[in-house]
Amino acid sequence: MTPTDVSILLTSDALQTRIRELAAEIRRDAPGVELHFICVLKGAFLFLADLLRAMKGPVTVDFLAVTSYGTATSSSGEVRLVKDLDTGLQGRDVIIVEDIVDTGLTLHYLQDILRARGPRSLKTACLLSKPARRKISVDVEYIGFTIEDRFVVGYGLDYDERYRNLPFIGALP
Ligand code: IMP
Numbered sequence: 001m002t003p004t005d006v007s008i009l010l011t012s013d014a015l016q017t018r019i020r021e022l023a024a025e026i027r028r029d030a031p032g033v034e035l036h037f038i039c040v041l042k043g044a045f046l047f048l049a050d051l052l053r054a055m056k057g058p059v060t061v062d063f064l065a066v067t068s069y070g071t072a073t074s075s076s077g078e079v080r081l082v083k084d085l086d087t088g089l090q091g092r093d094v095i096i097v098e099d100i101v102d103t104g105l106t107l108h109y110l111q112d113i114l115r116a117r118g119p120r121s122l123k124t125a126c127l128l129s130k131p132a133r134r135k136i137s138v139d140v141e142y143i144g145f146t147i148e149d150r151f152v153v154g155y156g157l158d159y160d161e162r163y164r165n166l167p168f169i170g171a172l173p
């Protein structure tokens with residue numbers, strides 16, 4: 001498959017506009033607070049990059065990576081941490097930055113292990129949400145777009161490690 005087979009669901013402009021709104025909302029809820037952003041690799045790397053550039057006030061950033069066994073379009077729900085954070089979370093105001101909440105299993109796992117590290121607050125920002133596929137209820141304070149149950153790629157999201165470079169969110173046929 002080539003990128004020309006991908007139909008655009010969310011344009012680059014729509015993404016940027018919404019991300020600026022999210023950044024303003026996150027800052028409005030935590031005025032003056034140093035926010036510690038945790039990017040969930042790999043899918044959230046572009047979202048993190050644009051969200052951070054739109055954030056005002058003090059911020060720090062760290063990265064972790066998870067993997068879930070399964071096929072290219074459907075995860076098994078068995079989540080494994082493959083890269084941990086560089087620094088601790090004790091007393092910090094943490095925002096998890098994730099690409100998409102689908103079944104909810106990945107975020108549920110991450111919120112659990114990160115909460116155990118003693119942050120002062122823990123919130124989640126997710127660019128996309130597919131509520132139709134939720135298997136476990138999970139709190140996501142900031143959601144960019146709610147989408148239908150379609151497999152999407154681009155803007156960091158992959159199908160078999162491809163399409164992450166597309167500047168828009170698209171659907172595979
Ligand atoms: P969950 O654990 O089922 O909520 O899945 C979350 C992870 O599955 C995300 O971080 C993505 O990496 C991946 N994922 C779920 N839906 C899609 C999609 O439509 N396109 C690309 N990746 C997806």
Ligand code: MG
Pocket residue numbers: 043158
């Ligand atoms: Mg993925």
